[in-house]
Amino acid sequence: MEIEHNSAKHTFEIRDEEGTLAGHADYRPLGEDSVDFDHTVIDPAFRGQGLSTPLIQAALDEARAQGWQVKASCSAVAHFIDKNPEYRELLG
Template sequence: MSEQNRTIRHEAEQNRYVLEVDGQEAGFASYVPSEGVRDFDHTVVDPAFRGQGLSSPLIKFALDDTREQNLKIRPSCSAVEHFLNKNEDYRDLAV
């Protein structure tokens, strides 16, 4: 699978970021918004797409977009917490 077949978009009205692979929804990262903070509470990669390293680009995109909006995060989801532990340049986003 090549990266050009991946797209990630923010579905703000559903409070989630969606990853598509070849036009199919492969996963999402959802959050609960509150006063300047997005509580990332759930990250899911569809079983058909697991093992392809898709959660990291999805979380990275979501955190980069959150940073651009001058918001902070709460990593309630273990996948987001794991990402922060491995990528110290994102730790400043956490409250």
Template sequence: MTEIRHEPAAARYVLDVDGAEAGFAAYADDGTGVLDFHHTVVHPAFRGRGLSAPLVRGALDDVRARGLRIRPTCSAVARFLEKNPDYADLVG
């Protein structure tokens, strides 16, 4: 079972798989309603399982629900946006 959780104090979204942290997407909040996603990691034990996309999707879905926008400086987030143009409206 996978779950995305937001850790605002750490400025990151975490992907849990069966209760274990599998990876995270870190961001910087510039205070203007734009979150700069600058680093995405899937931990080595969880790589090769296609977890990057659900991690980024979950984070961006939460950003959208909160009425914020993003800056995709992380290559993983930028690639996700290229493959999923329905999230392009979040770029600001």
């Protein structure tokens, strides 16, 4: 699986080895240094493979690298942050 930040579409995409889109984590910019992760989807054909975890982790790692504060409107992102306290400092 490969994860890519598509900044033009405000999303992080996870694709399989053949380039098929398996899922995405979308965000809305809230200002220059703040985003709201508001939607995460894994395609039904790829569910049950644990893909949301690396997708959300990559998205939050990029948020950290960019210096963004994060709002987690998406329940999957909020749940990930709850289970991984090292990301709580991103919440703004």
